[in-house]
Amino acid sequence: MSKDKPLSEVEGIKSRSRLLRGTLAEGLQDLVTGAIADDDTQLSKFHGIYMQDDRDVRAERRKQKLEPAYSFMIRARVPAGLCTPAQWLAMDQLARTHANGSLRLTTRQAFQFHGVIKTKLKATIAGINETLLDTLAACGDVNRNVMATPVAENTRVHAAVADWAQKVSDHLTPRTGAYHEIWLDGEKIVEADSLAVGVAPEAEPIYGSTYLPRKFKMALVIPPSNDVDIFAQDLGFIAIVEQGELAGFNVTVGGGMGMAHGLAETYPRLGDVIGFVAPEDLIAISEAVVTTQRDHGDRSNRKHARLKYTIDDLGLDWFKGEVEARSGVTLAPARPSEFSHRDDPAGWLRDDAGFWHYTVFAENGRVADTESRALMSGLRALAETGIGEFRLTANQNVILSNISDADKPAVEAIIEDYGLEQGVTPLRLNAMACVGFPTCGLAMAESERYLPSLVDRLDDILLRHGLEDEPIVIRMTGCPNGCARPYVAEIGLVGKSADRYNLFLGGGFDGRRLNRLHLESATEEDILQTLEPLIGDFAAERQGDEPFGDFLVRVGHVKPVAAGPQVHQISGATS
Ligand code: SRM
Numbered sequence: 001m002s003k004d005k006p007l008s009e010v011e012g013i014k015s016r017s018r019l020l021r022g023t024l025a026e027g028l029q030d031l032v033t034g035a036i037a038d039d040d041t042q043l044s045k046f047h048g049i050y051m052q053d054d055r056d057v058r059a060e061r062r063k064q065k066l067e068p069a070y071s072f073m074i075r076a077r078v079p080a081g082l083c084t085p086a087q088w089l090a091m092d093q094l095a096r097t098h099a100n101g102s103l104r105l106t107t108r109q110a111f112q113f114h115g116v117i118k119t120k121l122k123a124t125i126a127g128i129n130e131t132l133l134d135t136l137a138a139c140g141d142v143n144r145n146v147m148a149t150p151v152a153e154n155t156r157v158h159a160a161v162a163d164w165a166q167k168v169s170d171h172l173t174p175r176t177g178a179y180h181e182i183w184l185d186g187e188k189i190v191e192a193d194s195l196a197v198g199v200a201p202e203a204e205p206i207y208g209s210t211y212l213p214r215k216f217k218m219a220l221v222i223p224p225s226n227d228v229d230i231f232a233q234d235l236g237f238i239a240i241v242e243q244g245e246l247a248g249f250n251v252t253v254g255g256g257m258g259m260a261h262g263l264a265e266t267y268p269r270l271g272d273v274i275g276f277v278a279p280e281d282l283i284a285i286s287e288a289v290v291t292t293q294r295d296h297g298d299r300s301n302r303k304h305a306r307l308k309y310t311i312d313d314l315g316l317d318w319f320k321g322e323v324e325a326r327s328g329v330t331l332a333p334a335r336p337s338e339f340s341h342r343d344d345p346a347g348w349l350r351d352d353a354g355f356w357h358y359t360v361f362a363e364n365g366r367v368a369d370t371e372s373r374a375l376m377s378g379l380r381a382l383a384e385t386g387i388g389e390f391r392l393t394a395n396q397n398v399i400l401s402n403i404s405d406a407d408k409p410a411v412e413a414i415i416e417d418y419g420l421e422q423g424v425t426p427l428r429l430n431a432m433a434c435v436g437f438p439t440c441g442l443a444m445a446e447s448e449r450y451l452p453s454l455v456d457r458l459d460d461i462l463l464r465h466g467l468e469d470e471p472i473v474i475r476m477t478g479c480p481n482g483c484a485r486p487y488v489a490e491i492g493l494v495g496k497s498a499d500r501y502n503l504f505l506g507g508g509f510d511g512r513r514l515n516r517l518h519l520e521s522a523t524e525e526d527i528l529q530t531l532e533p534l535i536g537d538f539a540a541e542r543q544g545d546e547p548f549g550d551f552l553v554r555v556g557h558v559k560p561v562a563a564g565p566q567v568h569q570i571s572g573a574t575s
């Protein structure tokens, strides 16, 4: 494929880094600048740290001949989104003392801190590790936070799936000692059996010294929910439940979202189901998928380096054979499974063990107090009770979990006191936006700060057509990288330039169909004028409970997408 082409620059940085050390330790001592060295900015990602600058003040600072307002984003992994009240309290405290005062729940069930200055990096990372969470491999060319459906009525299945998520996360965590050396002064901060927090041996048996060609993402899902967007993952495990027990998993490979505007050789892709495995084979299969990508992924062109391209270049049958050979596991035929939705449970849900779960809506994942809602204080008050568990969702919300009948009144009282009731329309509940401005260095347009007001206007349109109770999956990103998985939304909005978005329509409500470009460089008025008549037709002509995306495809407003590259082609346009 690309074996004869020169390796990308990042490959050189990785191979010279002595297992992710580079000059990070020295750079932290240099107080003349708020930045770290260029090469180290690539390595810091593997440690869960991104150097950023405040884009709201970038031009002004340039005018004043000041260096950009550098600070760092730190991402903490939370396998399967499971977090104790004590961990929540620690994150809350670090956000208020070391970061910008807010917490960000991500689309992959992790925490992000923004605005951490260089001198506070070590203390923040040590604080995270003290709670038995970590930031190692939260970013970088490795397996990232392992997602899993955070709540299911069947508690035995949920516990088993969460346990496999934790095991595979531990198995694929890098073993380099660099993390502990640089951030934790080489000390064993806490006693634990997780390699992620203990002192790690100095070798990378799975990754090797140059790690993977590109980031790698996996998730486990419990149908009928497809909350984690299993088909958007490099590697996915769909729980198959038979007679109430976890029988095993259907395996998906080759999903991914990122693309560049107008560059047809980059495209989102849905994962393919390649077969069924017993639970005890999950780790062997995962390692085989990772090492196949390690050895065959494109290391010359980072825009073509994700697993989805490796599979499209070498063929799905070849890939499946290679994974079977490396793992020693023969995949059985996939078993039937159905998905019905992607949103989080609404209101109180009671599981089969009699415990309660309540979704607290956090718009676009931002946990902060605002004039209208004391979200951060309310969640802190809940955590201070020590009741239950906090489960982060792939929809950027948090579920208060495992609440007994006896504890429920106390939790309900706090929810009411702090105004944490959901109280939002189905459209807003099904909306997600990536971070975008002012922190994301790649943003082309607003996202998190803009989607709420657009949803207000769309809710007005839905109300006019009697569709105010209709859940429509709408997602916005500030650029085409796809951090809020916009290409599997029924309405996808992808930033093109200031105040302009590409509008994508017709994705599947259950996440099983990609959407397609419908309108380019649209302003807010263009978007509303395009959507209003489509919503009107939907109100008049939908069949039964048909979702919006399916309707658009059925009546021909949008041509269905058979393969990723077609996402770029406007319906009706010749290719
Ligand atoms: Fe992402 C890069 C934020 C989930 C695809 N993503 C970034 C960076 C780090 C920008 C950068 O490289 O400088 C963003 C930091 C912004 C900030 O200020 O915080 C960023 N991505 C996010 C988060 C925080 C969005 C959110 O609003 O929650 C999500 C963190 C997830 C986590 O906890 O690990 C996030 N990113 C995703 C997802 C969704 C997913 O994984 O399910 C995707 C699409 C799926 C995929 O990977 O295919 C995604 N992010 C990207 C890409 C494009 C990758 C590609 O294959 O082309 C980039 C850019 C890159 O890697 O070059 C990127």
Ligand code: SF4
Pocket (backbone or CB within 6 Å): 434, 435, 436, 437, 440, 441, 442, 443, 444, 447, 477, 478, 479, 480, 481, 482, 483, 484
């Ligand atoms: Fe940044 Fe683009 Fe990801 Fe949004 S989609 S967080 S703008 S990289």
